[in-house]
Amino acid sequence: MASPLSAVRFDAEGFMADRSQWTRGIAEELARQEGLDTLTDRHWAIIDFCRKAGDQTGHAPTLREITGGTGITTKELFGLFPKGPAKKVAKIAGLGKPEGCV
Amino acid sequence: MATENRKIAFICSKGDLDMAYPALIMGWAALGNGIDVTIFFTFWGLDLVTKKRVDRLEIAPLANTSFKISMMGLPTGNLGIPSILGIIPGMTAFATWFMKKKMKALKVPPVREYIEMLHDGGAKMYGCKMTVDMFGIQKDDFLPQIDGVVTASDFMDMTEGAQIVFI
Numbered sequence: 001m002a003s004p005l006s007a008v009r010f011d012a013e014g015f016m017a018d019r020s021q022w023t024r025g026i027a028e029e030l031a032r033q034e035g036l037d038t039l040t041d042r043h044w045a046i047i048d049f050c051r052k053a054g055d056q057t058g059h060a061p062t063l064r065e066i067t068g069g070t071g072i073t074t075k076e077l078f079g080l081f082p083k084g085p086a087k088k089v090a091k092i093a094g095l096g097k098p099e100g101c102v
Numbered sequence: 103m104a105t106e107n108r109k110i111a112f113i114c115s116k117g118d119l120d121m122a123y124p125a126l127i128m129g130w131a132a133l134g135n136g137i138d139v140t141i142f143f144t145f146w147g148l149d150l151v152t153k154k155r156v157d158r159l160e161i162a163p164l165a166n167t168s169f170k171i172s173m174m175g176l177p178t179g180n181l182g183i184p185s186i187l188g189i190i191p192g193m194t195a196f197a198t199w200f201m202k203k204k205m206k207a208l209k210v211p212p213v214r215e216y217i218e219m220l221h222d223g224g225a226k227m228y229g230c231k232m233t234v235d236m237f238g239i240q241k242d243d244f245l246p247q248i249d250g251v252v253t254a255s256d257f258m259d260m261t262e263g264a265q266i267v268f269i
Contacts, residue, residue: 063130063134064209064211064219073222074218074219074222074223075222075223078133078222078223078224083107083136084133084134084135084136084137085134086131086134086135087134087135087136088136098134101127101130101131101210102127102130102209102210102211
């Protein structure tokens with residue numbers, strides 16, 4: 001079976017180049033590459049929020065926008081996406097690198 | 103990953119409002135990128151992590167050559183705030199209020215909240231033992247997010263292999 005990523009285009013830093021190509025299957029595959037074998041409802045709450053924010057603003061939300069928008073605490077966010085949630089979440093949600101500083 | 107994680111450490115030695123933010127902003131960015139963060143607060147930097155001081159940090163226009171009238175949106179170019187105005191009572195409070203307003207508009211959290219975010223994101227934060235002894239600061243004076251009080255030598259041990267930024 002072909003990988004869901006075979007037709008996906010990435011930029012030089014490994015972020016999806018075209019966020020309209022994104023599917024939930026792609027997200028699961030990208031998450032595996034980031035070391036997350038299973039995505040729970042809490043992961044999806046964050047990813048779904050990021051997708052929505054991406055549709056509205058055209059770019060990935062910052063961590064503080066994620067905690068503010070989902071009600072998920074900073075501690076839980078870092079627990080769900082350990083070792084660098086900012087880049088990880090943006091990557092899995094098929095968005096570019098987050099542009100804000102907070 | 104088998105490779106050792108990148109580490110960064112900040113030494114915060116200043117308690118002015120403008121000098122509080124660099125380590126907080128960079129530390130938060132580092133955590134977001136999966137880098138281990140340690141912050142050491144020494145001398146005036148302890149103002150950032152003591153309950154009595156953290157919400158009262160200020161920025162003084164007096165003798166600050168970077169302060170320009172144009173920062174308030176007036177087309178005055180490089181015209182500075184004259185030092186004589188800086189000594190008027192209330193100028194420091196005004197500058198502080200103004201900076202806080204600008205930061206809020208950019209959705210930058212206040213220092214107290216930043217310390218909470220850094221702690222929740224996994225940063226380790228310590229007070230400097232010598233300054234704590236000199237200022238007579240008690241454990242209870244610190245924000246609860248502070249991990250302890252350590253000596254300069256402890257800090258060196260903790261930050262082996264880290265990139266160190268002095269502010």
